[in-house]
Amino acid sequence: MPKFSANLTMLFNEVPFLDRFGAARKAGFKGVEYVSPYDCYPGDIADRLKANRLNQVLFNLPVGDWSAGERGIAIFEHRQAEFRDGVERAIRYAKALDCAQVNCLAGIAPQGADPKVLRATLVENLQFAASALDSEGIRLLIEPINTRDMPGFYLNTTQQALDLIADAGSPNLFVQYDAYHMHIMEGDALATISRALGLIRHVQIADSPGRHEPGTGEIDYPALLKHLDALGYDGWVGAEYKPAAATADGLGWIAQLSG
Numbered sequence: 001m002p003k004f005s006a007n008l009t010m011l012f013n014e015v016p017f018l019d020r021f022g023a024a025r026k027a028g029f030k031g032v033e034y035v036s037p038y039d040c041y042p043g044d045i046a047d048r049l050k051a052n053r054l055n056q057v058l059f060n061l062p063v064g065d066w067s068a069g070e071r072g073i074a075i076f077e078h079r080q081a082e083f084r085d086g087v088e089r090a091i092r093y094a095k096a097l098d099c100a101q102v103n104c105l106a107g108i109a110p111q112g113a114d115p116k117v118l119r120a121t122l123v124e125n126l127q128f129a130a131s132a133l134d135s136e137g138i139r140l141l142i143e144p145i146n147t148r149d150m151p152g153f154y155l156n157t158t159q160q161a162l163d164l165i166a167d168a169g170s171p172n173l174f175v176q177y178d179a180y181h182m183h184i185m186e187g188d189a190l191a192t193i194s195r196a197l198g199l200i201r202h203v204q205i206a207d208s209p210g211r212h213e214p215g216t217g218e219i220d221y222p223a224l225l226k227h228l229d230a231l232g233y234d235g236w237v238g239a240e241y242k243p244a245a246a247t248a249d250g251l252g253w254i255a256q257l258s259g
Helices: 017-026 043-053 078-099 115-134 158-168 177-185 190-198 223-230 252-257
Strands: 002-006 029-033 055-060 101-104 139-142 171-180 200-205 236-241
Touching: 002 055, 002 200, 017 029, 017 171, 017 177, 017 223, 043 078, 043 171, 055 078, 055 236, 078 115, 101 115, 115 139, 115 158, 115 223, 139 200, 139 236, 158 171, 158 190, 171 190, 171 223, 177 190, 177 200, 190 223, 200 223
Parallel strands: 002 029, 002 236, 029 055, 055 101, 101 139, 139 171, 171 200, 200 236
Antiparallel strands: none
16 A cells, blocks of 8 residues: 655645645545755754654755756766765755655766766766765665656666666666656566566656646556555655646545555
């Protein structure tokens, strides 16, 4: 039976960020995740988690300037010191929030960049981050993202993520499998999940097209979640979608997928 977490970057935007924790709990979620906690003091977030009996499931390493369109800095050779500082910052937050895993967004590759340099830089940064996080008991994840929503993003398929993990050679590096992104890029979700499950530590869901609630598009989520159960996946499933209307009005999918 799936454990659903609410992505508070995308859900419950009707209220300020710190109030979304209570809204998520009221809606029945027991876990939360989001892009970034770094605009808040960790103690303020920890208080909301405790007050609402919520698990902090996931957040990202610092991604650069999100408002300027940056989606990660791990591929940039000239920003390796910034990346390493970000790893240390993420560790402080993860320990304060009792969060067992963080995700690394690779970044958007500049036109004309040398692919060998991008790859080597990313591998080196992932090796550093995986080791630093492992020493604190925190997993490192990487996430493939579709090129339609995020043109130029470096990492686009599950196989690319598996190859990158093999190149890095770290036992503390895993996959965040976003079914929406991978439906667009590769399809064949059940076979892909079967093949990669040993390295998948987090799953995210949204329907396609539109990236709205599960059940509003063409992805067969009852079959996908049944498949995860059959394979013995016991991690969280993050609801990372754009509500079609008010968040609370579109939560009927939870009961439909929890049976």
